[in-house]
Amino acid sequence: xxxxxxxxxxxxxxxxxxxxxxxxxxxxxxxxxxxxxxxxxxxxxxxxxxxxxxxxxxxxxxxxxxxxxxxxxxxxxxxxxxxxxxxxxxxxxxxxxxxxxxxxxxxxxxxxxxxxxxxxxxxxxxxxxxxxxxxxxxxxxxxxxxxxxxxxxxxxxxxxxxxxxxxxxxxxxxxxxxxxxxxxxxxxxxxxxxxxxxxxxxxxxxxxxxxxxxxxxxxxxxxxxxxxxxxxxxxxxxxxxxxxxxxxxxxxxxxxxxxxxxxxxxxxxxxxxxxxxxxxxxxxxxxxxxxxxxxxxxxxxxxxxxxxxxxxxxxxxxxxxxxxxx
Numbered sequence: 001x002x003x004x005x006x007x008x009x010x011x012x013x014x015x016x017x018x019x020x021x022x023x024x025x026x027x028x029x030x031x032x033x034x035x036x037x038x039x040x041x042x043x044x045x046x047x048x049x050x051x052x053x054x055x056x057x058x059x060x061x062x063x064x065x066x067x068x069x070x071x072x073x074x075x076x077x078x079x080x081x082x083x084x085x086x087x088x089x090x091x092x093x094x095x096x097x098x099x100x101x102x103x104x105x106x107x108x109x110x111x112x113x114x115x116x117x118x119x120x121x122x123x124x125x126x127x128x129x130x131x132x133x134x135x136x137x138x139x140x141x142x143x144x145x146x147x148x149x150x151x152x153x154x155x156x157x158x159x160x161x162x163x164x165x166x167x168x169x170x171x172x173x174x175x176x177x178x179x180x181x182x183x184x185x186x187x188x189x190x191x192x193x194x195x196x197x198x199x200x201x202x203x204x205x206x207x208x209x210x211x212x213x214x215x216x217x218x219x220x221x222x223x224x225x226x227x228x229x230x231x232x233x234x235x236x237x238x239x240x241x242x243x244x245x246x247x248x249x250x251x252x253x254x255x256x257x258x259x260x261x262x263x264x265x266x267x268x269x270x271x272x273x274x275x276x277x278x279x280x281x282x283x284x285x286x287x288x289x290x291x292x293x294x295x296x297x298x299x300x301x302x303x304x305x306x307x308x309x310x311x312x313x314x315x316x317x318x319x320x321x322x323x324x325x326x
């Protein structure tokens with residue numbers, strides 16, 4: 001690993017891979033990574049296939065796919081349509097709609113805190129069909145999945161672990177698959193509200209903001225879990241650390257005597273992060289940063305993700321049909 005690799009707060013597998021030195025090291029560490037660009041959208045595939053790769057990145061074994069473009073933050077209808085299509089296509093590969101017919105969708109997070117409200121806002125736009133499939137099965141095409149959805153809230157409000165709530169629901173309604181949507185944390189501010197990550201490895205609610213709860217995965221819940229998330233915040237100490245890297249690189253490049261900047265840059269990542277965090281603590285303890293326009297962006301992201309999910313899990317319906325009932 002590079003000297004600046006440490007337990008940095010990021011939920012994105014692609015950022016964890018960026019902290020590794022080289023492609024050769026990534027391969028040796030049990031990780032496959034590739035990127036392609038389509039319609040101005042960067043799609044990155046990361047697969048962690050053994051414990052070595054999991055330890056190197058701090059992420060569970062599994063597939064991680066990100067759809068990334070800074071234009072997601074804008075309000076361009078064509079960009080929105082393209083992102084929905086790419087996200088839906090990716091989800092179709094992970095979800096396998098012909099395999100999973102009974103699906104539970106959970107919108108994680110606190111609906112009263114805007115950067116954490118993505119999950120509940122997505123759930124509000126999901127086309128739920130379980131009640132219709134149970135009562136009027138003859139009226140529903142067999143390629144329309146049986147879908148239930150819930151926003152379980154957070155333990156600070158309910159007093160119950162999200163995992164405990166979902167375990168009870170799963171035991172009662174017996175879904176084949178859980179799709180969990182949550183807000184994430186990134187290490188780079190440029191990726192805030194511009195990346196959608198999908199994975200088949202489950203999710204640990206609150207892990208990106210240092211508030212890790214019960215992991216939601218096949219081992220804990222008994223069914224496969226697809227996680228969808230967007231980074232909406234960045235840890236203040238992480239942001240300062242990343243900014244320091246850039247400043248030191250620029251100043252070293254412009255200076256004839258590089259020894260001072262090289263000395264500063266030689267401080268190990270964990271030590272530097274701890275120092276920055278200690279300096280910030282009296283003034284910005286446990287602070288996370290989010291853009292000022294987060295309200296409008298979260299609404300647009302909720303539209304994109306809910307549409308992508310609806311298209312992926314209901315292959316018999318076209319977007320027009322879905323929009324008519326949501």
